[in-house]
Amino acid sequence: MTRQASNTGASLSRLFVGRLIKLTGNVFKLMSYPFHWVLPDKRFTLPSHAAPLIRARRPSTIPRILWQTNFTDRVTLPVYLNYLCNRLMAPTFEYRFVSTQGRADFIEANYPAEVSRRYSRLQIGAAQADFWRVLVLHAHGGVYMDIDAHLIWPLERILGTEREALFVRSRKGGLTNYFIASRPGQAEIQAVCQAIGDNIAGNRQCGVFDMTGPGVFDEVIDVDSVESESYRYLCLQGSFTNERFQYVDKPEGKWTQEQKSIGVLRGEDDETPEAAERR
Structure with a gap:
């Protein structure tokens, strides 16, 4: 049975x-154009770790850790404002940012060599991030959010203390990641970890979406058997930032262009660039 946002008043x-928040984010996004026109090279650093702003009163089944990753921790103003929004909406959660190299190091330290080998075959950053996010949640638990995603309600109130998992539904009603x-x-x-690993091992010929992304969630998870909420009542994307501000320092651009x-594999x-550099 899908347990979705039910109380009409709370939903409204x-x-x-x-x-x-979306309107506020859009205003800041517009203001960021003249800011970065005057200061085109100005970047803000996302912390690798930040302690909770407020101590939680009760323990929680889902660990109070907010995980994010990106190709760089040096970000434009809109991305940094998006980060600040999430910190304010999740004050009882510690924050952990993991870099590209940090993702590989984490998997190597926490999983069998075969998992690390499969991960190393992914040569598009978004696909790597897809695999890493479920591996880190499987190992440590917590909340993963994309770098351009922001909460629209206090995370403590969304999750409570007894929930074991919560997924977000897209505009079309399927699960997304x-x-x-x-x-x-x-x-x-x-199950998602296993399916992604199998896709890689089986040399599945498909794009990032179906190899490692939301397509895997829809394939292996019955949306009616898990707790999920519509993105409208949980978490939005792109209010504060856009592709220009997100990928300005990445010549390859977004994964949709890169692939x-x-x-994907x-x-x-084939030797990875990192392995070649170590030789």
Whole structure:
């Protein structure tokens, strides 16, 4: 049975606050154009770790950790404002940012060599981030959010203390992966980890979306069997930032463009750039 946002009054409150934050984000996004025109090289640093702003009163089944990753921790003003919004909406959560190299190091330290080897075959950053997010949640639990995603309601009130997992539904009603909350070892997250690993091992010929992304969630998770909420009442994307501000320092651009020029997977015997540098 899908347990979705039910209370009409609470839903309307979330919808209103979400619209207000979206409007505020859009204003800041517009203001960021002249800011970065005057200061084109100005960047802000996301912390690798930040302690909770407020101590929680009760323990929680889902660990109070907010995970994010990106190709760089040096970001433009809109991305940094998006980060600040989430810190304010999740004051009882510690924050952890993991870099590209940090993702690989984490998997190598916490998973068998075969998992690390499969991960190393992914040559598009977004696909790597897709695999890493479910692996880190399976190992440690917490909440994962994309770098351009922001909460529209206090995370403590959304999750409570007894939920074991919460997924977000897209506009079309299917599950997506830009917000995921789970306890360690959660069954559906484990199933997604296994499915992504199998896609890589089986050399599945498809794009990032179906190899490692939301397509995998829809394939292995029955939306009616898990707790989920519509993105409108939980978490939005792109209010504060856009592709220009998000990928200004990445010549390859967004993964949708990157996968047009390179495959999602490198050959099993191909050496990774990192390994080549170490030789």
